[in-house]
Amino acid sequence: MSKRPDRPHENKLSEDDRVLWNLVARSAKPLKGRTAVDIPDVALEAKPTPSQPAQPAANAAGSAKPKAQHVTQRLDDPTLDKLSKGRLPIEGRVDLHGMTQDEAYSLLFSFLHRAHAGGIRYVLVITGKGSSSGGDGVLRRAVPAWLSTPAFRPLVSSHDHAARNHGGSGALYIRLRRVRS
Secondary structure (H helix, E strand, C coil): CCCCCCCCCCCCCCCHHHHHHHHHHHCCCCCCCCCCCCCCCHHHHHHHCCCCCCCCCCCCCCCCCCCCCCCCCCCCHHHHHHHHHHCCCCCCECCCCCCCCCHHHHHHHHHHHHHHHHHCCEEECCCCCCCCCCCCHHHHHHHHHHHHHCCCCEEEEEEEEEHHCHHHHHHEEHHHHHCCC
């Protein structure tokens, strides 16, 4: 029998925070003389994979009519120019470099949710250019496709490849939608 039957402090992390914590915890190295603790991947398995995009939730009114589908577009040229020259601030950055697709998807999803909730408009996502053996990198191809899925459409307004000084074809500028009051 447990000494502490009720533990109100245990479930304070949101699902996104728990996924992010699992990513961080798995990257930690144990101290000398200690063995590594096995971190379960339960939260990562619950997230939709790139091959299985999340299903949009029914709208709050409960009507049978689905919400209008948002389509992500390219950034307009004046905005792209301002971002590349530093006249428009990049308010957030995330580096997906070297991650697996599942890790990258979870981190990108939680990062964009927090940025959107915080009112951030422009972020830089670093995917890396991939292997030098001729083909594009896996994340370099996958991230733009993810941004067009129903899970990301409510967050992302538009995206485009970054300027050379921000990572070039191995990075993306993303404009997030405005938070509606």
